[in-house]
Amino acid sequence: MEEKLSSFAKSSTPSPIQQLSHLAQRCNAINLAEGFPDFPAPSHIKNAAVSAINSDFNQYRHVQEICDYVAKNMKDMHGLDIDPVTDIVITCGQTEAFAAAMFALIDRGDEVIVLDPSYETYESCIRMAGGVPVFVPLDPPYWTLDPEKLMKACTSKTKAIVLNSPHNPTGKVFGVDKRDIIAEACQKWDCLAVTDEVYEYITYDNERHISLASLPGMQERTIITSSLSKTYCVTGWRIGWAIAPACIADAIRNIHIRLTDSAPAPFQEAALVALQSPPQYYESLREDFESRRDFIAELLSGIGFRTEFKPQGSFFMFAELPRDYSNCDIDFVEELIKQAGVVAVPGCGFFHTKRPPDGYQRRYIRFAFCKSSQTLIAALRRISALLNSSGHLKLFHSDNDPDSLTVL
Known part of the structure; x- marks a missing residue:
């Protein structure tokens, strides 16, 4: 029946973000792929x-x-x-x-x-x-x-x-x-x-x-x-x-x-x-997500990710893979899912301009930080353990031990 499909349907591929989110659900993995909060709405x-x-x-x-x-x-x-x-x-x-x-x-x-x-x-x-x-x-x-x-x-x-x-x-x-x-x-x-x-x-x-x-x-x-x-x-x-x-x-x-x-x-x-929420609601929202941004930026930086640019808005961290990690974004995400039970999004899916195999378009990972502090701590511990066990980096020195970090 495939011949009955439209040309657009034939050329259209599944959403990698949706696929990864569904995979996280099936595998009971920590989902840092899709941009939805895992804490209650107001x-x-x-x-x-x-x-x-x-x-x-x-x-x-x-x-x-x-x-x-x-x-x-x-x-x-x-x-x-x-x-x-x-x-x-x-x-x-x-x-x-x-x-x-x-x-x-x-x-x-x-x-x-x-x-x-x-x-x-x-x-x-x-x-x-x-x-x-x-x-x-x-x-x-x-x-x-x-x-x-x-x-x-x-x-x-x-x-x-x-x-x-x-x-x-x-x-x-x-x-x-x-x-x-x-x-x-x-x-x-x-x-x-x-x-x-x-x-x-x-x-x-x-x-x-x-x-x-x-x-x-x-x-x-x-x-x-x-x-x-x-x-x-x-x-x-x-x-x-x-x-x-x-x-x-x-x-x-x-x-x-x-x-x-x-x-x-x-x-x-x-x-x-x-839509009639008071100004205090929006200020509290901003402060809450900014603290989560700072939290995940500190932890990702501590395990070797390059975070020169901290997001100025939204609730995603687009971080470059550690210099010592020689594989590409897709390899990292696959390792992360299989070995650590954490799901994130390989950056290459967001790029559409010409991208050589070793270009920067294959070096970024998108992490959603609109999650509870417990979720973020658990995910970053697993990512740290994965990179440490594979010998790519020496991670989590005593001055940024996750156990000493303040919970949001």
Whole structure:
């Protein structure tokens, strides 16, 4: 029956992140692969969902008040004036919002620029829509955007530029200077920007997320996608949204209806409570994840990983393998699963530009640190033991013994 499949289905490969996460579940391994917390979501948000279910909010539903609060938050954070009735579409998570945006914008052969490394779904959504992804490499170890490379990638076929900030997998927060470069490219080539802003509240070291749409001349040519998932630790609820000029939002809304009809009704009700969280909630969230970032960075550095660039946002550590470890990222991940019972993601899956066998694209591992302190300690002990037993490094000197580390 394989001959009945579409050409895209035949060429599409399974998600390595999903495969690794499923493997962790089957093997009862510690899962540092997939970006979901292993600790409880906030009680007041969970209680709101339970209350909605018990109140029989269980049928197809569009909760307009979500759009009202999203618009208010965008005004408060970025000074954007957004019409909640015409400019916002509620979707089943950011992933559907991004896919629907691609389907709304892309004709066959249109080019879409993506910064590399990049989250895995961008390429597949662009290709499903008939577009051609054009990857612009970020320069390690600080994942710097070279303006010349971006401008050189733009052509008359460029329909959109994708910006994910804070960035997955690197944790890079693109500052105003780099956003100015992207805005300049969009205006010069008369193309759109599609942003993924799911980590908008999760930034560190006094970095602040600034939406590309807030730059002069960019609101009318930017589609913002985001969700509840990361900010409120409810990745399984699948409540997201797209914000766009009215005519584009209308197209995204029509596609969303044909794909999924509506987002989960009781979780839409709970979203109303989440979106009204006080400022203290977001500050506590940021501080909590920053402490986890510092914790895993210290431990990874202590066992030889290269962590010159600490993530400025998101909850992933994109660390380079120890110099003394001669194998590639895939070899390391396979050893880690089989011998230590820990699952992480090989970095090569995030890179799409030319990558030689011994290039830096085969030297990075993505670790999710949105886990409990107990999970992080157990995982790092196992990683340390694996590297130590294989003779690659001398690890965990007395001054950074994991038993002496403070639990978060």
